[in-house]
Amino acid sequence: MSKTVSPDWWRGCVIYQVYPRSYQDTSGDGIGDLRGIIQRLDHIASLNVDAIWLSPFFKSPMADFGYDVSDYCDVDPMFGTLSDFDELIELAHAKGLKVIIDQVISHSSDQHAWFKESRSSRDNPKADWYVWADAKPDGTAPNNWLSIFGGPAWEWDTTRRQYYMHNFLASQPDLNFHNPDVQDAILDTVRFWLDRGVDGFRLDTVNFYVHDKLLRDNPALSLNAEDGNFMGVDAPDTNPYGFQDHLYDKSQPENIVFLQRFRALLEEYEGRTTVGEVGDGRRSLQTVAAYTNGGDKLHMCYTFDMLGAEFSAAHFRRSISNFQSVVKDGWVCWSFSNHDVERHVSRWLRDGDDPEHLARFAITMLSSFRGSICLYQGEELGLEEAEIAFEDLTDPYGIRFWPAYKGRDGCRTPMVWERNAANAGFSTAARTWLPVPERHRAHAVDQQQRVYGSVLNYYRTMLAFRKNHQALIDGDMVFIETNKDVLAFIRESADERLIVVLNLDREPQSVILPEDLVVREVLDLPGCAGGIHEGVVTLRGLDGFCGLL
Structure with a gap:
């Protein structure tokens, strides 16, 4: 191990x-x-x-x-x-x-052994291991719950003469927790x-x-x-x-x-x-x-x-x-x-x-x-x-x-x-x-x-x-407000503080950073061409920038 x-x-x-x-x-x-x-x-x-x-x-x-x-x-x-x-x-x-x-x-x-036993009768040891319910007086399902895979979330079982619940396929009966x-x-x-x-x-x-x-x-x-x-x-x-x-x-x-x-x-x-x-x-x-x-x-x-x-x-x-x-x-x-x-x-x-x-x-x-x-x-x-x-x-x-x-x-x-x-x-x-x-x-x-x-x-x-930047693994994340289709945020751990700027627009963007954020070192964010000059980050379309604060 x-x-x-x-x-x-x-x-x-x-x-x-x-x-x-x-x-x-x-x-x-x-x-x-x-x-x-x-x-x-x-x-x-x-x-x-x-x-x-x-x-x-x-x-x-x-x-x-x-x-x-x-x-x-x-x-x-x-x-x-x-x-x-x-x-x-x-x-x-x-x-x-x-x-x-x-x-x-x-x-x-x-086809699970539990369900096979459960459906066999109303009084077997696993009778209550799945969600069973009686029909309404008119024979319809117990309530209006629906299956994600279409139709009611209830299937009639002829042996027990009851409905069982299934959130998904009828062949996927719900366990009774x-x-x-x-x-x-x-x-x-x-x-x-x-x-x-x-x-x-x-x-x-x-x-x-x-x-x-x-x-x-x-x-x-x-x-x-x-x-x-x-x-x-x-x-x-x-x-x-x-x-x-x-x-x-x-x-x-x-x-x-x-x-x-x-x-x-x-x-x-x-x-x-x-x-x-x-x-x-x-x-x-x-x-x-x-x-x-x-x-x-x-x-x-x-x-x-x-x-x-x-x-x-x-x-x-x-x-x-x-x-x-x-x-x-x-x-x-x-x-x-x-x-x-x-x-x-x-x-x-x-x-x-x-x-x-x-x-x-x-x-x-x-x-x-x-x-x-x-x-x-x-x-x-x-x-x-x-x-x-x-x-x-x-x-x-x-x-x-x-x-x-x-x-x-x-x-x-x-x-x-x-x-x-x-x-x-x-x-x-x-x-x-x-x-x-x-x-x-x-x-x-x-x-x-x-x-x-x-x-x-x-x-x-x-x-x-x-993996090489602890701030990206579990550091705090605080957003910087912008008025563009850009994500800008700070990631900070005990010994590292990074700024990340990501342009989700297909067109180039420029982002003016707050004056109190000084980038000490530009990190080589793989594949990204974003740069910074005098506090302004410039980015191509779908581009990123990362710097050490």
Whole structure:
């Protein structure tokens, strides 16, 4: 196991998300696997990241590609074996990489042994392990709760002659966290992975664990309210889920008690961490504050604030300032892309932009923010969203809401390693689970590896720059007011004080610094040409400047 420098290693760390299905296939079945991740550990380590987050690799019927778990304590044969996982942990630690795994515990697969027993009768030992409710007198669902994947959040079961709740697919029944036996069983599975050396957990839909016991109807969302985007979808436009104010189907106060139990378990081990995914619309920051304050719940959370289409200094300043004002003693993990949203280069690209320049600028910006950061595989290559034909879609979410929403397959296509190899070096299979986009081949690792200034090498350089400046890792962040599409802020730690200026406009900008800010030394912010003369910072479009105060 790697040496723990500090139990707070997670504060300001850089996490690299691996979507195992799409990273590297070593078995020739067209699907990535754990041995493929082992094979590519050197690539991950070369990025200067601190940790790997592995999306689910547990046993699963794969209705939602592993986010429907049928056995929390085993590896799906598609991905390998527990021995493969143990080897991955050992080799990652030897390279100085922590390993974080995805815990999907708000719901299980309907193929899980727990659910099979629960649905068998109303009086079996696990009868109350899932959320069951009687039909209304007219046979309709118990209330108006909706599934994110479309339709009611209730499915009729003919054996129990009751409805069960599912926030996602009907094959993903929600566990009943009001039952302490369920909490105990879940925590036992967490301990299983802690004992195998896992360094932390990314908690999927962390505010969905507990539902309202009274099963009260959600009210309609008022038209002037700003409900957040879950999974990158503008819910009011494409999904009726966004029509409701989700007061009762998630984010219940009892959730906090379970998170305290989860944290208490982690405290039995050294240097472990948690990062929670919070999708709670306009209340996301309040939920993050509740889940991360006090030092007895989650270590950090992330929201969907920076996973949308808006790209402006005002938006990023507002997102960070709001977090800092609402979440007083908690910690955030920022990201621009993940496996649920359109890749950020595509979201933010405008006519006339050089996508590679935008990709370089984005990591400069993300690396400068206060908080931990999470990168998604392929963004270090500057990959754009892939166009997937309807007949090639695998995502049930995209299939359900096509064509208004194309789903998540476009950001989940296989990694491109070698431009001219079969399937760009991802697999030797005749057909991969998602097609390898031809336009991605030009961005393959072997094409960027030895090119100075490539997006890949820029990521390496920028993340090394961040790692060498403590102020950027966990220093305070205070904004400097400007009247332009420019982010200007000070990052300050105990022994370092930096100023960072980032021009989000496509046109050159000049920023006059306050007289009391004297730049003693201009730092070579990788790839940026911003300069300063007599207190005026000049920047090209999508350009940055960093100086030592």
